[in-house]
Amino acid sequence: MLLHIGLDDTDSPRGGCTTYIAALLVERLLELGARFVDYPNLVRLNPNVPWKTRGNGAVCLRLEVDEALGGAVKKSVVDAVELHGEFSCDNTNPGIVFHTGEVPQPLKRFACRVIQGVVGLREAETLIEEHCASAVGYKNMRGFIGALAAVGEPLEGDHTYELLAYRTQENRGKPRRLDVASVIEMDEATRGETFSNFDPEAGRPLVTPHGPDPVLFGVRGGSAEAVHRAGMMLKTGEPIERWVIFRTNQGTDAHLRRLSGLSDLEPYNPAVVVGEVADRPRTIPGGHVIFSLRDETGKADCAAYEPTGRFRDIVRNLIPGDRVEACGGVRALDREGRRTLNLEKLEVLHLAQDIRLMNPLCPECGGGMESMGRGKGYRCRRCGFRDQGLTKRVVEEARGLALGLYLPPPRAQRHLTKPLERYGREKNRYVHGELYDPWHWP
Numbered sequence: 001m002l003l004h005i006g007l008d009d010t011d012s013p014r015g016g017c018t019t020y021i022a023a024l025l026v027e028r029l030l031e032l033g034a035r036f037v038d039y040p041n042l043v044r045l046n047p048n049v050p051w052k053t054r055g056n057g058a059v060c061l062r063l064e065v066d067e068a069l070g071g072a073v074k075k076s077v078v079d080a081v082e083l084h085g086e087f088s089c090d091n092t093n094p095g096i097v098f099h100t101g102e103v104p105q106p107l108k109r110f111a112c113r114v115i116q117g118v119v120g121l122r123e124a125e126t127l128i129e130e131h132c133a134s135a136v137g138y139k140n141m142r143g144f145i146g147a148l149a150a151v152g153e154p155l156e157g158d159h160t161y162e163l164l165a166y167r168t169q170e171n172r173g174k175p176r177r178l179d180v181a182s183v184i185e186m187d188e189a190t191r192g193e194t195f196s197n198f199d200p201e202a203g204r205p206l207v208t209p210h211g212p213d214p215v216l217f218g219v220r221g222g223s224a225e226a227v228h229r230a231g232m233m234l235k236t237g238e239p240i241e242r243w244v245i246f247r248t249n250q251g252t253d254a255h256l257r258r259l260s261g262l263s264d265l266e267p268y269n270p271a272v273v274v275g276e277v278a279d280r281p282r283t284i285p286g287g288h289v290i291f292s293l294r295d296e297t298g299k300a301d302c303a304a305y306e307p308t309g310r311f312r313d314i315v316r317n318l319i320p321g322d323r324v325e326a327c328g329g330v331r332a333l334d335r336e337g338r339r340t341l342n343l344e345k346l347e348v349l350h351l352a353q354d355i356r357l358m359n360p361l362c363p364e365c366g367g368g369m370e371s372m373g374r375g376k377g378y379r380c381r382r383c384g385f386r387d388q389g390l391t392k393r394v395v396e397e398a399r400g401l402a403l404g405l406y407l408p409p410p411r412a413q414r415h416l417t418k419p420l421e422r423y424g425r426e427k428n429r430y431v432h433g434e435l436y437d438p439w440h441w442p
């Protein structure tokens, strides 16, 4: 039988990692005689939900197994989660979902909504009852949502790969030993095939996480072959316990949903909206840059936060009248009920003319003039010429901004954000001649 095993929410800020449990299970299930029909799937879910564990990533293992072995497989999964899950963390609520046979459309739609929005537990439980073989939940059961979404996202559209290498027990929690020069070499040797290896602005590798989790490094790329080749090029100063290649929706923009208007922005939801810049961007304490965007339906603030580095310079160059497409996640409503979109991407679609009114130039000598007071005309600063009839002149300032797509530096990007180097390299954009759309595909 075809068996899908969804896992979610086994990690905590203090350690653990759902992908590591998946890596252990791959070996255990192979020993039991399971045949994998796909790479383990790493499905990143809506990064804006407030109760997420670190990366908000769920995992699905898809395999063929003799029905007689079903019980042994399920026991292995439950044992692994109970042994390695971070049960002591309040915010960790593991969930396991077992589904047999093809993935039905209602589960695919559910997965879409968990990746692009906020979905309640009740709905997950109902779908599990209607469609799935069995499920095991712990504590507040919230892990059901991600586990079911992982089962329901078979990554039929655009997808990428990540090779994750894990540390041995004794090294976890210590600084990671990875040769930075080998990351730069790998980045250059695999350009176009891998992505988000290195942050040029900060001069720092992005393949290593910083938390106490067991991941030593992760290499992301367009094919399993590429991430394998790239991973093997990295030189580490500590042993690798094991590694696994995941197929994933990372770097695909799967979370971004196009809204018809700014009034549709909802807290904790990712969104793509088009609007007109309504005021000059302002820098607030902390170095964050904010401007307001408007369309026929309403108004919302857009924010480029301090960690987005030089991306803020792009945002600061916007002026009222510019037309932009803004992508990002909505924060919680503030006290006045205002919605703020945390910018992940910005496409400048139209640049307004930067018209400024300046004092006239002196008709006698060409020098700069100053006002003598309201309605009293102008006086030349250089030759003293005065004229009451002169008026301000209209000057068009050059714009320090070009049309195009802008992203924060790689270090500030979400797992799901499609980086610039992946544009044009998407997979399965068309299925049977039609643009792939997970909402409408049967």
Ligand SMILES: [Zn+2]
Residues within 6 Å of the ligand: 362, 363, 364, 365, 366, 367, 380, 381, 382, 383, 384, 385
């Ligand atoms: Zn003059």
